[in-house]
Amino acid sequence: MSHKAGFVNIIGNPNVGKSTLMNAFIGEKLSIITSKAQTTRHRILGIVNGEDFQVILSDTPGIIKPAYELQASMMDFVKSAFEDADVLLYMVEIGEKELKDEVFFEKINKSKIPVLLLLNKIDKSSQEELEEQVAYWTEKVSNAEIYPVSALENFNVPEVFDRIVALLPESPAFYPKDQLTDKPERFFVNETIREKILLNYKKEIPYAVEVETEEFVESDDIIRIRSVIMVERDTQKGIIIGHKGEALKRVGVQARQDLEKFFGKQVHIELYVKVNKNWRSNLNQLKRFGYNN
């Protein structure tokens, strides 16, 4: 049986309905939805699995000018998901056009990645307005396929999803099919720490390591994180920690810097190392890492 998998990036100004759409895709509440602009500062990863597909979605902050810098830092943060996205969803809402940036249009029009322009909140518009807007966007983003949708009312959402799957390349799944999706921030922290481990140690170490974030507590001005790095042997624990704890400290500092940029908040991160001989084969342990729900 053929299988499709790939990365989908959702972009658009704040409050156009990106999170609502993502939740509609995923079928459960995943990201924070609010009418306040710029609430979604996190890059939240959601994964929708089917028997023969895996769609990996990210929801990013707005693309209006003040967000550009933030976006740039996010871009090098998760380069692969961004640059190697297989499908780009560009969401706008009915009535929105003044805020647009010509540079951005150009980028869209030159995109090698297929772009679906989702004209959202059509439940609020008249037929006439809808037609007028479709004409406007057809002219602006000549390169995109345009879909009028209502993320809130699920109008045309399944069709968009089917189109996404159709556009994805043939590929095995990137993440275990039963990957946890209800704690995306933790998942993201784990991936960040794992990346830093990859950067700081020789090859055999990263493969012997699993990261689990046990605590992720967010308040107004700080996020407190505690994560455990699981290794299989005592010797690996020693290597991870390093002389006077310096190696582990470096991993922590690098992870913190990235996470602060990413979350736009101060981050306090506590890392510790645990030896767990069979983490790889022990199913119960795997469950704790979120591979079962």
Ligand code: GDP
């Ligand atoms: P985001 O900032 O792009 O992630 O936008 P959100 O998903 O947080 O949505 C912002 C606001 O728009 C929320 O109040 C949503 O309920 C509302 N919204 C989203 N989609 C629709 C839609 O299709 N129709 C209507 N009427 N409201 C919507």
Ligand code: K
């Ligand atoms: K929002």
Ligand code: MG
């Ligand atoms: Mg959002």
